[in-house]
Amino acid sequence: MRHRLAPAITVYIMSDTILDVVNLKKYFYHSTGLFSSLKKEKSVIPAVDDVSFYLKEKETLGLVGESGCGKTTVGKLILRLIEPTDGKIVFNGMDMRNLRKSELRKVRSQMQMIFQDLDAALNPRMKVKDILKEAITVYEDLDYYTVNKRITELMNQVNLKKSKLGNYPDELSGGEKRRVGIARVLAVKPRLIIADEPTSALDVSIQAQVINLLRDLQEELGLSYLFISHDLRLVELISDKVAVMYMGRIVEMGLSDRIAHKPMHPYTNVLWSSLTEGGEKTISRGLSWQVFDFGQSVTGCRFHPRCEVFKARGNPKECTDPQNEPKLTETGTSHYVACHFPLL
Amino acid sequence: MSEPILKVEDLRTYFYSYAKEAFIRSVDGVSFSIKKGEVLGIVGESGCGKSITAQSVMGLVTDGPGIISGSILLTYNGKTINLLEGLSDYVSVKTRRKAILEIAKDVTGWLKRSEILMRGVRGKVISMIFQNPKSALNPFIPVGEQIAESIMLHSGISAKKEAIGAAAKWLERVQIDSPSMRLYDYPFGLSGGMCQRVMIAMALSAEPALLIADEPTTGLDVTIQTKIIELLKQLKEELNLTILLITHDMSVIMQLADRIAVMYGGRIVEYGLKREIMDSDSFIRHPYTIALLNSLPTVEEIKMKERLRAIKGDVPDTIILYRGCRFYERCDLKNERVKKRCKESEPEMIEIGTGHYMRCWLAEE
Numbered sequence: 130m131r132h133r134l135a136p137a138i139t140v141y142i143m144s145d146t147i148l149d150v151v152n153l154k155k156y157f158y159h160s161t162g163l164f165s166s167l168k169k170e171k172s173v174i175p176a177v178d179d180v181s182f183y184l185k186e187k188e189t190l191g192l193v194g195e196s197g198c199g200k201t202t203v204g205k206l207i208l209r210l211i212e213p214t215d216g217k218i219v220f221n222g223m224d225m226r227n228l229r230k231s232e233l234r235k236v237r238s239q240m241q242m243i244f245q246d247l248d249a250a251l252n253p254r255m256k257v258k259d260i261l262k263e264a265i266t267v268y269e270d271l272d273y274y275t276v277n278k279r280i281t282e283l284m285n286q287v288n289l290k291k292s293k294l295g296n297y298p299d300e301l302s303g304g305e306k307r308r309v310g311i312a313r314v315l316a317v318k319p320r321l322i323i324a325d326e327p328t329s330a331l332d333v334s335i336q337a338q339v340i341n342l343l344r345d346l347q348e349e350l351g352l353s354y355l356f357i358s359h360d361l362r363l364v365e366l367i368s369d370k371v372a373v374m375y376m377g378r379i380v381e382m383g384l385s386d387r388i389a390h391k392p393m394h395p396y397t398n399v400l401w402s403s404l405t406e407g408g409e410k411t412i413s414r415g416l417s418w419q420v421f422d423f424g425q426s427v428t429g430c431r432f433h434p435r436c437e438v439f440k441a442r443g444n445p446k447e448c449t450d451p452q453n454e455p456k457l458t459e460t461g462t463s464h465y466v467a468c469h470f471p472l473l
Numbered sequence: 474m475s476e477p478i479l480k481v482e483d484l485r486t487y488f489y490s491y492a493k494e495a496f497i498r499s500v501d502g503v504s505f506s507i508k509k510g511e512v513l514g515i516v517g518e519s520g521c522g523k524s525i526t527a528q529s530v531m532g533l534v535t536d537g538p539g540i541i542s543g544s545i546l547l548t549y550n551g552k553t554i555n556l557l558e559g560l561s562d563y564v565s566v567k568t569r570r571k572a573i574l575e576i577a578k579d580v581t582g583w584l585k586r587s588e589i590l591m592r593g594v595r596g597k598v599i600s601m602i603f604q605n606p607k608s609a610l611n612p613f614i615p616v617g618e619q620i621a622e623s624i625m626l627h628s629g630i631s632a633k634k635e636a637i638g639a640a641a642k643w644l645e646r647v648q649i650d651s652p653s654m655r656l657y658d659y660p661f662g663l664s665g666g667m668c669q670r671v672m673i674a675m676a677l678s679a680e681p682a683l684l685i686a687d688e689p690t691t692g693l694d695v696t697i698q699t700k701i702i703e704l705l706k707q708l709k710e711e712l713n714l715t716i717l718l719i720t721h722d723m724s725v726i727m728q729l730a731d732r733i734a735v736m737y738g739g740r741i742v743e744y745g746l747k748r749e750i751m752d753s754d755s756f757i758r759h760p761y762t763i764a765l766l767n768s769l770p771t772v773e774e775i776k777m778k779e780r781l782r783a784i785k786g787d788v789p790d791t792i793i794l795y796r797g798c799r800f801y802e803r804c805d806l807k808n809e810r811v812k813k814r815c816k817e818s819e820p821e822m823i824e825i826g827t828g829h830y831m832r833c834w835l836a837e838e
Binding site for chain 2: 305
């Protein structure tokens, strides 16, 4: 069954939708103990469970949620770095899951990922120059002169001094390393960039530099971003649309303004109220200490053990009914929420 | 009450780099004091010397070529001791390679003495919670036993059963559900927020006079960050805790600190009560403090999708000897009149309000 969120197949070849994800699923099988393979029942971790969204050209979709909710897995699934269990990923009119390896390689030049771990992403034994050169020549066979020209161009694009070309990654500061990572991604001229927590390891001041850079590049090169982060302020700032994930599911999706200031899902509400604005006031409405755990079996709505509305309404049956898990439904103009009792 | 628990004066921690044949001046003349029941927040970018300051106080800076000087006065049980006492006799600054090695050899005698002294201080008088709670806990020992170990070491309880009972009480105090069951869990079975609370319980179980919290919320989820801050706030009220809070997150400082020290390039550039520094209609602030505050987007800015006001450039290199102000390169506020001065001589700490100090030539105007 096609999800109601996705436009019909014929439409997105014509329209400006660059990425369409339909009912994406990834289940990890968790084995415990020596003889677990003999057991009939395996414990399943639904890291990504029925996720659908689409991304238009030159648009930014922010994906937020606590750690372990499946944000990064979604990013990796789109690039097919890991194989999805089920679902459809359509990039630029092509079904990613039907591509052969050689075709996939070509498509990947148009979609790139910025990884979270700075130190693991750059080869410590390669100079900045070689890192960029490798990325430039990976899809095209270019002569020495063109490669050098392209390197200079990339360094300018990410505001890095040319003197850094001879340095090794560990001689660079966090902000510089991040910019080298961005330059390497830009080297293959992508149309879609999946940015997985690009600022999490950086200082506030450097964070602002990187965010400004990403926004400039979007304007300059017409890039689309899938911005994965748990920093709500930045997500709200950089994104056009925001999707909130909880335990492998999207619980709310809509324009970033609406999500931040008029949230309808109790979880979104709690997430944004855990932000504190510069001044003295502390918001103590935060969640309970408890964090979600895929090991626990939750029936019905996955959020109900932590939900304030559930408690306030005197534990209504709908929320715990296993047959009746809330579905993502449209409640306003391009605003979707998966909750039995959305906040108004 | 007004007597400070910890008074650090002109602390300098230098490391010698063989590769560059120069000193890295990680902490370069830092002075501050903490009164009982007060939270002092040290804030600054990474590489500005915040953590090294805390490690110097705890005596955790590894021996090796380098220099520590200044004085760290710690007051507890009515007596005051200098943690760096006698060290200055051993140190003479020579930058030649051979000379440094000789000094390092000399200092070992002092280090041995200091280690004995520090063993009585660490955990008991000053305790510390770290940035990464999972790696700070022993993965092979249940958390209850780890807390009990610290209790037995510091509180004079020698029976293990009794200590474990006390550990359960501490777990309850840091709001861990069903503490008597959690006692037997291993760190890997606990979430990041829970591990951090176990760390807090362990640090507080010896009822220290001073708690050093080094980036207590970094790496945790937003929702859990808020809870940890709330918990620290609550414990501070209950136990009249004194906390040295180290963080790069201005919003944590805003919520917890009473007094703020802003560090830049190994020096404190602004020091004073939070309400004096953070009051929007307060008189003057250091350009670096302003820049730090500005790089966090405000609600209005997010709404209008404005450009973030980033601080240009990078953190200063602490190897270079600066003649002028260390913030000069990145400063937006240097005006024409004082510009030459900014470049050529470093400003002193100037008192601009009661207990509000600033290291900037603009303050003189």
